[in-house]
Amino acid sequence: xxxxxxxxxxxxxxxxVPRGASGASAPIxxxxxxxxxxxxxxxxxxxxxxxGTLEVRRTxxxxxxxxxxxxxxxxxxxxxxxxxxPMEALKAQAVAARTYALWEKQTGHWRxxxxxxxxxxxxxxxxxxxxERGSSGRRWMRAVHDTAGQVLLYKGKPALTRFHxxxxxxxxxxxxxxxxxxxxxxxxxxxxxxxVSPLHRWDVTFSREQLEEILxxxxxxxxxxxxxxxxxxxxxxxxxxxxxRLDIGTGRFVSAVNTRAPKMFPSSYPGQRSDGKPMPLTxxxxxFSIESTSSGFVVHGRGYGHGVGxxxxxxxxxxxxxxxxxxxxxxxxxxxxxSHWHGSRSMRVEVSDGAAGVAISGDGTFGVFAGDxxxxxxxxxxxxxxxxxxxxxxxxxxxxxxxPLVLSGIRAPREVFVDPPERGGSIDVDFVVPKAAxxxxxxxxxxxxIASGRTVTEAGEGRVNVPINPRGLPRRATYRLELxxxxxxxxxxxxxxxxxxxxxxxxxxxxxxxxGVVALLTGVTVRRRKRRRPQSLAIPDRGQLSPEPHG
Numbered sequence: 001x002x003x004x005x006x007x008x009x010x011x012x013x014x015x016x017v018p019r020g021a022s023g024a025s026a027p028i029x030x031x032x033x034x035x036x037x038x039x040x041x042x043x044x045x046x047x048x049x050x051x052g053t054l055e056v057r058r059t060x061x062x063x064x065x066x067x068x069x070x071x072x073x074x075x076x077x078x079x080x081x082x083x084x085x086p087m088e089a090l091k092a093q094a095v096a097a098r099t100y101a102l103w104e105k106q107t108g109h110w111r112x113x114x115x116x117x118x119x120x121x122x123x124x125x126x127x128x129x130x131x132e133r134g135s136s137g138r139r140w141m142r143a144v145h146d147t148a149g150q151v152l153l154y155k156g157k158p159a160l161t162r163f164h165x166x167x168x169x170x171x172x173x174x175x176x177x178x179x180x181x182x183x184x185x186x187x188x189x190x191x192x193x194x195x196v197s198p199l200h201r202w203d204v205t206f207s208r209e210q211l212e213e214i215l216x217x218x219x220x221x222x223x224x225x226x227x228x229x230x231x232x233x234x235x236x237x238x239x240x241x242x243x244x245r246l247d248i249g250t251g252r253f254v255s256a257v258n259t260r261a262p263k264m265f266p267s268s269y270p271g272q273r274s275d276g277k278p279m280p281l282t283x284x285x286x287x288f289s290i291e292s293t294s295s296g297f298v299v300h301g302r303g304y305g306h307g308v309g310x311x312x313x314x315x316x317x318x319x320x321x322x323x324x325x326x327x328x329x330x331x332x333x334x335x336x337x338x339s340h341w342h343g344s345r346s347m348r349v350e351v352s353d354g355a356a357g358v359a360i361s362g363d364g365t366f367g368v369f370a371g372d373x374x375x376x377x378x379x380x381x382x383x384x385x386x387x388x389x390x391x392x393x394x395x396x397x398x399x400x401x402x403x404p405l406v407l408s409g410i411r412a413p414r415e416v417f418v419d420p421p422e423r424g425g426s427i428d429v430d431f432v433v434p435k436a437a438x439x440x441x442x443x444x445x446x447x448x449x450i451a452s453g454r455t456v457t458e459a460g461e462g463r464v465n466v467p468i469n470p471r472g473l474p475r476r477a478t479y480r481l482e483l484x485x486x487x488x489x490x491x492x493x494x495x496x497x498x499x500x501x502x503x504x505x506x507x508x509x510x511x512x513x514x515x516g517v518v519a520l521l522t523g524v525t526v527r528r529r530k531r532r533r534p535q536s537l538a539i540p541d542r543g544q545l546s547p548e549p550h551g
Contacts, residue, residue, distance in 0.1 A: 168302025381436020
């Protein structure tokens, strides 16, 4: 009989604990995929929150984290321009970013690495769900929503919608910088709207000694520096030394200066923009001329970035003049108009690479899978993934993962005084759980939910706050407080009674105070009368001592 009970217990344990789950790390040979339940946003610790799934895979440099999500959710996570900018400029950016992502995907350049587009300036800056926060994030979300699914097509395919920060007054044709050659919609165009950019024009001054030292370290310059020459639009910089002449590409010159100047002369470079803020780079673009002076050189530059396609500041300037996002896009992408995309909407974005370990959780339940095989179909808490051996992954569940879920150490106030009544109040409920869980506290009366609060916590001590709106509540009543914990599979609950009290109106405390002041003043008057007329037995007016509140 005992043997039969032991067998049944073991079988039940296998049914309760998800496949592959254990209290310690376990080796996995395939990518680990985190799939959120409906309404859950995943958190990649140290990187931010993300919609869609997160895949952790082994690479030659460590661990790569890839975000799988819908196209418009991806665009909502783009962090390229301030959300406070004019709405039409934001819409133009949304269409350009959506189109560029699809262009990257169709080229297949990143496919061999397991994703469609990167998350840095090499592609376009992607910050995930954190980009949606605050008033700026909400405005950006509106621009994404208002242009949902809209892209720019060229011959039925997503166009190469390059963009940059500031053109300096005229954009650059694609063939001037990039290997795709000339494209009819990426021509150089005048850009008067870019005048609003703080980097529309910029100047950087070097002493002869500074620039000589920078070029000596940056490009291996030999001999003393005599002169440096460049005209706006030139592809080369002419450097003259005591030993002769050296021609180098503007790109190499800019790279050497931007790399070395801040390290060698950190108090001088980068300099300041026209609005007094720090410049992003010592030389923000390769569109410049160089002037020789008696003491050194002045680089007179224009714009920020490569200069091809849409100028973001130019779009801002055009929007401020009243142009629509369609007109703005037509200015920079000649002959193209927004149309709806009917192809695949899935995107794979690399959000991290080279890490030795990552930690992922969520603000609700999610599943953890080894490829398509479930490690935990529904779970809560921080899961860790690290490298193991040559090509394996070590997966660790949250603390206490295999323990049963219980609620203990519950502390809640027996009575809460809600004051001032129009602002409401809150209840803090403390608890202890042995494993990660979603904990919800709910106040009910007569079967009706009055207030609730929710938190996701790791194993240990926790607290959930319940905000209370006192509107329509009786002056004093008893409520049932229900505390529920859910670990993804099991649910437990505890209950207690809580009394909520609130004053009938704001006037009572004020009125009471007024009465007290009147009484105090009356008492002073009585004492003064007694001192002046000690023989008098006159009784002061009762109205001055009335216990009823005044006014």
